[in-house]
Amino acid sequence: MNFRIWYSTEPFADFVIDNTELRNKTFVKKKMYESDANNAKNFHTMPDHIKKILYLDAPDLIVEIDHEPIFSVEVSTEAGTGHNAFQRFARLAASVENNVPAFYIYPEAAIITRQDTPPKWDKINPLVFKALDDVMSIYNIPALLYYYPSDYRTHPDASTSANQLTKGILHDPNRNYSGSPLGTDAEMADMFNAMNEIIAVFERHGTVKGREKLLGNRTVIARRTFMNQEFANKGGHLNMSPLSATIKIPTQYLLNYLSQFENANYSIGELLRSRDETIFYKVNAAFRGDPYPGALAAIDYLLCREGKSFEERRFNLVLAWSDINIDDANQTIELPGTKGKVDDFVRAVQASENKNILSKDYADIANHEIPRYYMQVRYGSTYSKVKHIRVFSYFADAILFPDGALWRDA
DNA sequence: AAGAATAATGACCCTCGAGG
């Protein structure tokens, strides 16, 4: 069997290869390009099945056997307070939604020094464990979190950590693995073990049958149990960020609000009406990307989804760029916000059109541009929109701004 | 009122491509 390892950073790919059974396999390493929006020169050279995973957001590593992806890995060293822990969540979703197991490496805590205060540990938001568990329940594909090694457990007092310069986080000393986690750490050993198990399952049963067996693997079960325990031990509950910024109200309020866009020739379609209640994610900020795309994806899994596609939702999922006032008398809502503007969304969409070369004459297309042109012929602007536009419009049934709205009819 | 937790935003890095 031939392995291919797609990477964003090569040292991290070597780190994973050298610490797992991959080192004994026949493999090639290839650089992964994230999107047509940020790498116009090379993105079109990605194989079609890799493009599908990249559609929402790009992970750090994808491993495949004979052109079938078998797992992806995402690494972060960021302090995971509030909604920051969910910043990379759309990547995990993109992987799992394509039936590819996802590994997430994230620090249990990181040292942050704020103005006029001594250094302290910023701890991971445990709700991420619940979100990952819900993803596993819905897709029957592993989505496992391993702690990026740190001094947190050995030095609960942040000022005593010997690694202040790295926020208390422990990197591998091998220079060939620069920027990778400490490979000898127990968490990483567990992760390599799980990767080896997944490789073995796919080798023995093939990719189709193998996928069905993954959640029943004892190593995967054990990790899932650990993650559920961590959620409980760290005091996780369902009113933590980002769920603390959501409200659930009858869909009729949304329909009444959107009725301002209806007229004699148009009425809102059946999709929104098909669900009795609607979840609103209130973002009272200027329109932008991170950390909101990941948080929106997480809310979908935590509250709305009951099946594999966004059509199988218990509740509508609506992203509102504003606070929301509920008007019970008129069964509608008001958006008092002033920062979010529908034109900011529309301008980001328009900007992506500048990346498209579909309006060119053949004579004006350079030879090296032809494969990119041909990709765009097939996919339009699918891959040339910026990430947050792709993610928002994939997950949200409607996006509301104080001065405009977008919604699906079906 | 202080401290903790969360939400928002400022700032940085990387890549590409236009133009000198």
Place this chain on the structure above:
DNA sequence: CCTCGAGGGTCATTATTCTT
């Protein structure tokens, strides 16, 4: 061919809100 600005993407710190 080199420089530099724009755009895309990422991360840390500040601002705000919540809790005790």
